[in-house]
Amino acid sequence: EAGVAQSPRYKIIEKRQSVAFWCNPISGHATLYWYQQILGQGPKLLIQFQNNGVVDDSQLPKDRFSAERLKGVDSTLKIQPAKLEDSAVYLCASSLGFRRGRDRTEAFFGQGTRLTVV
Amino acid sequence: AQSVSQHNHHVILSEAASLELGCNYSYGGTVNLFWYVQYPGQHLQLLLKYFSGDPLVKGIKGFEAEFIKSKFSFNLRKPSVQWSDTAEYFCAVDSNYQLIWGAGTKLIIKP
Numbered sequence: 001e002a003g004v005a006q007s008p009r010y011k012i013i014e015k016r017q018s019v020a021f022w023c024n025p026i027s028g029h030a031t032l033y034w035y036q037q038i039l040g041q042g043p044k045l046l047i048q049f050q051n052n053g054v055v056d057d058s059q060l061p062k063d064r065f066s067a068e069r070l071k072g073v074d075s076t077l078k079i080q081p082a083k084l085e086d087s088a089v090y091l092c093a094s095s096l097g098f099r100r101g102r103d104r105t106e107a108f109f110g111q112g113t114r115l116t117v118v
Numbered sequence: 119a120q121s122v123s124q125h126n127h128h129v130i131l132s133e134a135a136s137l138e139l140g141c142n143y144s145y146g147g148t149v150n151l152f153w154y155v156q157y158p159g160q161h162l163q164l165l166l167k168y169f170s171g172d173p174l175v176k177g178i179k180g181f182e183a184e185f186i187k188s189k190f191s192f193n194l195r196k197p198s199v200q201w202s203d204t205a206e207y208f209c210a211v212d213s214n215y216q217l218i219w220g221a222g223t224k225l226i227i228k229p
Contacts, residue, residue: 004161033217041222043162107217
């Protein structure tokens with residue numbers, strides 16, 4: 001089974017520039033998550049999609065971050081403009097979602113995109 | 119607010135030593151519990167999970183965890199660690215369909 005694919009693996013940008021990350025979840029997975037993982041901390045949920053609808057975006061800094069999941073499959077996360085404190089690894093994960101009973105929240109992760117803002 | 123606490127940020131052990139990593143959570147309702155592992159340069163992967171039933175859960179690579187409801191704990195254990203267990207370990211708790219994560223424990227095994 002193919003895993004969660006993310007690109008790019010690494011990105012270095014200057015502050016105030018914009019950047020976009022792409023995620024392709026495991027086929028058939030209804031739920032897609034974007035996490036931000038700052039060095040030394042656990043993953044922090046930015047946004048959770050169920051199919052193409054947003055379930056939770058309470059921790060997404062909406063003045064600069066945006067995410068979409070058109071057609072309920074691939075997703076992109078954008079930062080515009082970037083700040084120094086956005087330097088982190090951005091993780092995409094997917095899971096079967098709510099319809100599959102108690103396995104619903106076992107999440108499978110991609111390799112992540114390491115963003116450095118200078 | 120719900121939270122997950124991992125007791126140690128860094129643990130250093132010698133090979134063949136026994137391991138126990140602590141995890142406590144604050145949510146009082148029904149929870150699903152997970153341990154994830156991140157090996158150097160690799161993505162997060164599931165080590166084991168607890169949904170219901172036997173509170174002693176066995177995972178991959180000889181790891182196990184015990185859910186103690188009265189203590190709100192889900193500690194990870196391994197009787198004899200190997201150098202290849204060097205990684206970062208995360209405890210996560212699912213409540214209300216949201217995964218709440220601990221800050222992680224970096225485990226270093228000395229050969």
